[in-house]
Amino acid sequence: MIVVPGSSNRLFAYRLSKALSADYVETEISKFPDGETHIRIPKLEKRAVVVQSLCHHPNQYLMEFVIICDALAGKGCDHIIGVLPYLAYARQDSEFTPGEAVSLLGVAKVIEDFCDEVITVDMHLHRYKKIKDVFLKGKNVSAAGLVGDCLKKKKLRNPMVIGPDEESEQWASQIASKIGCEWDIFIKKRISPEKIRLIPKKADVKGRDVVIYDDIISTGGTMAETIKVVKELGAKRVIAACTHAILAGTAQTKIFNAGAESIIATDTVPSPFSSVSAVSSVEEVII
């Protein structure tokens, strides 16, 4: 078996190859002067794992993924496992305003057309509840437990885990059971892609160390607002944690300005805060 990376997250691919005892094949990826993508894969095997996180430049990385998978199939690879540690477009899972594309479905069709299995981590399953509703041959694994293990080692005083919205319940509860503490969730209303509002709610965070966990930190709006609320309610230390640290634009400073002590994330998306590796959760489901 070989592990073949796109250019978005070579470190995740390398770590996965080590975990699988498979060969890591360094792809050569460049751009033609007109912006088209050129890819060379110097080694081939019958079975390949193609790793591409659709973060930061999702359209470009999706195209790399398609070109790599198609090239492998054309050269005799007969089983391709697509590993998308971060799957973009999952939040565009409904026609929110008339005429709007449900992008998740189109993107999923493209991905599934080019590989035999799809594996992703903490996919944003909201309006579609199960991965099989989106990918027939898909597996969704969670890295929240691994983040929970990391948080357990920190000396948190009277900790409490908070999820910023209803979808985050699954992760907040997982993290809390690892730490061995209480958890609660807020209710969020999204006003615009950058702005959210939390419905006022009492949470028993006064004087406690609080971990806020979300699947994705994108613009940082959700996390920053949740930090402000728990601080107003009297939280002592606040740790912002997530699986996918996209951290678009000024997200980092927004989060620290709001009062977070630190950010903890996994390596599904490369970032200065990706201290927890999600590789073991993916490796476990590759047979």
Ligand code: R5P
């Ligand atoms: C959406 O509901 C997700 O779970 C996250 O809460 C959201 O993607 C965070 O986005 P942002 O950082 O832009 O507020």
